[in-house]
Amino acid sequence: MTTQHRADGGTDGGGSPWERVPAKVHEDLWEALRQGDEYTASGVVLDAVDAGVSVEDVLLGLIAPVQERIGAEWAANRITVAQEHTATAVNERVMAALAHHPAYRPPPPHRGxxxxxxxxxxxxxxxxxxxxxxxxxxxxxxxxxxxxxxxxxxxxxxxxxxxxxxxxxxxxxxxxxxxxxxxxxxxxxxxxxxxxxxxxxxxxxxxxxxxxxxxxxxxxxxxxxxxxxxxxxxxxxxxxxVDDLPHLADQEYSTVTRARQRLVRETLAALEDRFPPMRAYDDVQRERTAEDVAHVVDHLAAALYVDDDELFTSFVSWTADVLTTRGVPAESLDPTLDLLAAHLPDATPRAHRVLAAGRTALTTGLRPRPTAT
Incomplete structure (x- = not known):
């Protein structure tokens, strides 16, 4: 691979930014973020620059992938929401600290x-x-x-x-x-x-x-x-x-968005009969379930907007994985999708198609690459 010169004066010697950052540095930064230790995290990053890692490689090969890991660890239920927010906040502070390193100063702007x-x-x-x-x-x-x-x-x-x-x-x-x-x-x-x-x-x-x-x-x-x-x-x-997206002329997106509150309310009201364990839920669990149903409706609307079933199946499959890691039976999603379909008008064939695709993804174990974190 040809060596390319970068604006920061460093060179790209081949490989990805991730590969140009030592594995131990990744782990050290992750551990500091997990602990919410801003000073240690900043020290890890600044020491990497002092050791010769270019600033761009630190940004793209260290800070960015560790941020991805924060989301993955939350989805796997290995860190809490509070830890995820703390780690993200610290990572942002690390970027601010990096801006004060002498090697960070960018070249004078010349591109516009x-x-x-x-x-x-x-x-x-x-x-x-x-x-x-x-x-x-x-x-x-x-x-x-x-x-x-x-x-x-x-x-x-x-x-x-x-x-x-x-x-x-x-x-x-x-x-x-x-x-x-x-x-x-x-x-x-x-x-x-x-x-x-x-x-x-x-x-x-x-x-x-x-x-x-x-x-x-x-x-x-x-x-x-x-x-x-x-x-x-x-x-x-x-x-x-509608001029860009002719399929919006069928008004299905508008139908779903206007009916959002009703769909969530009616689905929750009927879900106890279809998913009996919900009867034992406390107030907090019921609130979380309402949020989950609302997210399902929102992603159904988005899938209708861009006319892409995969957007919805990817979200549903990702949600099933997240629920499973938290000890919530993923099969609760199937009656949710079924009830949403039952509460939609018959004259919404695209919405029914998208919901059917979501149920198929669940029953066949499809796990497309997630599009949300």
């Missing part, structure tokens, strides 16, 4: 302005932060707006800062309808959109469906796409989502 933001409602900001930091190291002038950026404020900032493009992050599939509106608003204002994050699918299929000008699977990919240039920088006329 890029705005990096999360979709309105999306609170998973660390992936977007990693993109912003890598782009800075590649010579971009980056405006990082962080998590949960309301669309009108994002558009106002674009008019004020006039970036060459917008890098839009979305991690949770249930936010895809909102992401579509953000993409359309940015493009109508004259700014092309590069989409990234798990919600857009491992192959970027949902980014293409929603009309984004580009997609990247990670921070390195985002830098490469932006360096090659994005089309679609001219102002575009305002348009409705």
């Amino acid at each position: 302005r890029i705005t990096v933001a999360c979709v309105d409602g999306e609170w998973h900001s660390l992936p977007a932060r990693l993109v912003a930091e890598v782009l800075r190291r590649r010579g971009w002038d980056v405006g990082f707006l962080g998590a949960h950026v309301p669309t009108p404020h994002l558009v106002a900032d674009l008019h004020a800062s006039a970036p060459r493009a917008v890098a839009l992050s979305c991690s949770m599939p249930r936010h895809l309808p909102t992401a579509h509106r953000v993409v359309a608003a940015c493009q109508a204002a004259g700014f092309p959109v590069l989409a990234g994050g798990r919600a857009f699918g491992p192959d970027g299929r949902h980014a293409r469906t929603l009309g984004a000008d580009g997609w990247a699977p990670n921070a390195q990919g985002a830098a490469e796409v932006l360096e090659s240039g994005l089309a679609g920088s001219l102002p575009r006329p305002a348009h409705r989502p």
Whole structure:
């Protein structure tokens, strides 16, 4: 493999960023994060840079994969929600500490302005932060707006800062309808959109469906796409989502979203008869069950929006795995899907198809790659 020079003055000697970080460093950082020890975690990262690991490799080969591990450990029920939140917060503080290392200073920006933001409602900001930091190291002038950026404020900032493009992050599939509106608003204002994050699918299929000008699977990919240039920088006329997604004309997405509260309420009311162990649930368990049913409805709506059954089956299978690790019988999901189908109008064939695909995934043991954490 040809050695490539990077903006931070280091070189890429081959292999992935993960492979260029010693395994012990991964474990040391993970243990510090698990303990919520900010100072030890920062020391691990700064020592790695002092030992010759490039800043970009620390970002992408250490901080990013350890963050992935945080989510995986929570899903496997090996850490609590509180530990997961603490570890994520410490990891963000580690990135802040890294910014003060002498080796961290990026080169003067020479490629132009890029705005990096999360979709309105999306609170998973660390992936977007990693993109912003890598782009800075590649010579971009980056405006990082962080998590949960309301669309009108994002558009106002674009008019004020006039970036060459917008890098839009979305991690949770249930936010895809909102992401579509953000993409359309940015493009109508004259700014092309590069989409990234798990919600857009491992192959970027949902980014293409929603009309984004580009997609990247990670921070390195985002830098490469932006360096090659994005089309679609001219102002575009305002348009409705149905213009991009003709299948929305059947109104099934709207039917499900408008009936969300009713569907959750009626499903919960009937679930005790279909799943008798629920009768012994305490108030907290019932509240958690209501949240789970609401998430199922939200992902059903998202699957209808992009017309992709796999989005839903992946979520259902992932949820079954999470419930199993927590000692909750995964078979409780099957009557949930069945009851949702029973409470939907007959004139929603796509919704019934998606729910049937979810039941098939459960009964056949399919475990597609998860799209949510």
